[in-house]
Amino acid sequence: MALPASNFKNMFLALFAVTFVASAILGVVNEATKSAIIKADIEQQNSAIATILPPFSYLGSAYKVLPSGEQDSLQFFPAYGKDSMRIGTAVKSYSRKGFSGLITVMVGLSSNGNISGFKILDHKETPGLGSRMALWFSDKSKPKQSVLGINPEISNFAVVKDGGSIDAITAATISSRAFLESVKRAHKAWKNDTSNQKTSTAVKTELSIKGGTQ
Amino acid sequence: MNRMQTFLNGLMKENPIFVIMLGMCPTLGVSSNAINGIGMGLATTFVLVMSNLIVSLVAGYIPDKVRIPSYVVIIATFVTVVQLTMQAWLPSLYASLGLFIPLIVVNCIVLGRAEAFACKNGAVLSILDGLGMGFGFTFALTLLGSIRELLGTGKVFDLVIYPEQYGSLLFVLAPGAFIVLGYLIAIINRIKKT
Numbered sequence: 001m002a003l004p005a006s007n008f009k010n011m012f013l014a015l016f017a018v019t020f021v022a023s024a025i026l027g028v029v030n031e032a033t034k035s036a037i038i039k040a041d042i043e044q045q046n047s048a049i050a051t052i053l054p055p056f057s058y059l060g061s062a063y064k065v066l067p068s069g070e071q072d073s074l075q076f077f078p079a080y081g082k083d084s085m086r087i088g089t090a091v092k093s094y095s096r097k098g099f100s101g102l103i104t105v106m107v108g109l110s111s112n113g114n115i116s117g118f119k120i121l122d123h124k125e126t127p128g129l130g131s132r133m134a135l136w137f138s139d140k141s142k143p144k145q146s147v148l149g150i151n152p153e154i155s156n157f158a159v160v161k162d163g164g165s166i167d168a169i170t171a172a173t174i175s176s177r178a179f180l181e182s183v184k185r186a187h188k189a190w191k192n193d194t195s196n197q198k199t200s201t202a203v204k205t206e207l208s209i210k211g212g213t214q
Numbered sequence: 215m216n217r218m219q220t221f222l223n224g225l226m227k228e229n230p231i232f233v234i235m236l237g238m239c240p241t242l243g244v245s246s247n248a249i250n251g252i253g254m255g256l257a258t259t260f261v262l263v264m265s266n267l268i269v270s271l272v273a274g275y276i277p278d279k280v281r282i283p284s285y286v287v288i289i290a291t292f293v294t295v296v297q298l299t300m301q302a303w304l305p306s307l308y309a310s311l312g313l314f315i316p317l318i319v320v321n322c323i324v325l326g327r328a329e330a331f332a333c334k335n336g337a338v339l340s341i342l343d344g345l346g347m348g349f350g351f352t353f354a355l356t357l358l359g360s361i362r363e364l365l366g367t368g369k370v371f372d373l374v375i376y377p378e379q380y381g382s383l384l385f386v387l388a389p390g391a392f393i394v395l396g397y398l399i400a401i402i403n404r405i406k407k408t
Contacts, residue, residue, distance in 0.1 A: 006279035014276045018284045022291040029295050036302035044305060127246045128367060128386035171383065 045077075045106075052108030052117030053079050053088040060086075067189040074189050087111055092121070093186035095178040100124040103133075103178050107186035114151050115183065123175075130175025137179060142167075147180075152187040220339050224346025230323045231354035231395075232402045237323040241355060242391040244314060248371045251359030252352060254314045259348025261296065261318050265289045266332040266344035273333035285328045293319045323351060354398075361394050362386065 004010045049059065056079035066073040077090040088110045095103050101124055108117040120134045137147045145167040150157065158164025159176050168176035230236045237258075244254045269285055276284045297315040300308040318324065327347055332340040360370050366385035368376040384390040 003273075003281075004275065004277045006277040010277045011280045014284060015280050018272075018276070018287050022287050026291055026294060029298050033298045033302035037298070040302060040305040040308075044309070126387065128383070 048106050048119045048121070049077050049079070049090040049108070052106060052119050053090055054110050054116050056080060056087050057082045065189050065193050067185065067192065070185075074186065076190070076193065085111075088116055089190055091186035091190055093182045093189075095182035095185070097174070097181055098123060098125055098178040099130050099172070099174045100126070103175075103182060105179065105182040105186070107183050109187060109190050112151070113153065113187060113191065114149055115147050115187075117148065118183065120179075125175045126172070129169065129172040132169050132172070133175060133179050136169050136176075137166075147183060152180075152184045153191070157184065217339065217342055221342040221346040224343060224348070224350040225353065226350070226406075228347075229350040229354060229402075230326075230347050231351060231358075232399050234326070236326045237321045237351065240314075240317045240321050241358065242388055242395070244317065245355050245358040245362060245391060246366070246386055247363035247369075248356055248360040250314075251355035251357075253311045254317075255348070255352025255355045257296075257311055257314050258318050258321060258323065258351055259345065261289070261293055262324055262327060262348045262351075263341055263344035265292055265324055265328055266340040267337055268292065269328040269332040270335060270337050270340035281333065282325075282329070285325060285333070289324050289328065290319050323347060358391070358394060358398065361398075362390060365394075366390065 004014070046059065050056075058080055060078040060080055062075055062077045064073040065076055072094070074094075075092040077092070078086055079088045079090065081087045088108060091107045091109060093105050093107050095105070102122070103120065103125065104122040106119045106121055107115065108119075110116040118138065123131065123133070125131045125133065136145055139146050140148060144165070147166065156163070156165040158180060159166055159168040159173060161168065161173055162177070164180075166176075166180065224230065228234055231238075231241055240254060240258075245251050265285075265288065268288055272284075272288070273281070293315060297308075297312070300312065300315070327343060331343045335343070362385045364370050364375060365382055367381045368374060368378045382390070385394065
């Protein structure tokens, strides 16, 4: 088959046609998938939150908190029980100190600040090493590595190498450190978020009233 | 070349990984376990078939000097459409394969076959070439992935064969990929000679 001659006019027309059609197709597909992608992302986010918090009735509207001295704000997802009492908060935290850069973690904190669960949302850590974060730190059969139920405020919330009590992933200390940093960051922002403390006090009051009448 | 020959070509005789040696980067990067190997291989096969088809249909209208940029745009557009569609309507599939999709655009096999075959052959033969090369790629990736997973973590397809602590970290990382690939190429060359 004889191709069109490679003169300026033909080359210009061919390239123009290819890129025009390509852009048109991409534009159409982008528009068509926009809302579905947003929906799918929200659904994935909500189901992630559901797995890491204590059982809740509904999620409140998300809000952002900018921790003092930091440049990036964290997203807070408050969760409420049947009596509109705040039973937990999912915090979308991060650490830039991963072995291969940014790690994004959704940290579930119950109303007393304990870690109720977590989910690694995004990372580029080495497969077989840092990538084991998700299972390693949630392994309930290994209390020396699991962070579930622990309050990050405790003084030895660090890897053993840094004087802490938590076993890092074998041969992946840097990833482990970064993970713990992201959890600590979430907890610190949570602690300093005033809307949390009000509800915690409210919970305490409710409980003491309940306790009295029973 | 008749149709059967075209298809079988990509499986062994001109296997993209072991013989033509195209697409080495995603091969070494994504073949750390068997499941990743199959996933990447099948996703690439799909893109290969469709890009071969489209290129074979439009190649006759594109002047020789601008064929490479045109093919690249066509391939990249198609891959992006696949990615957006998966993200929107197949979210669970996207969660497992999503990060491989952008890697396919830079997989030399796709542009290589567009340039070497699809622009010079008809639609049916181009589809068969895409299928053959794609399956050959999938076979190579799965084989490489299984060996690396077995030696590195003691598992194959997530089935535990031996305890993980006896696995060799080397094979999980890139140098191990090079070593296993080298041996595989040597073995296959030996088999082909007999």
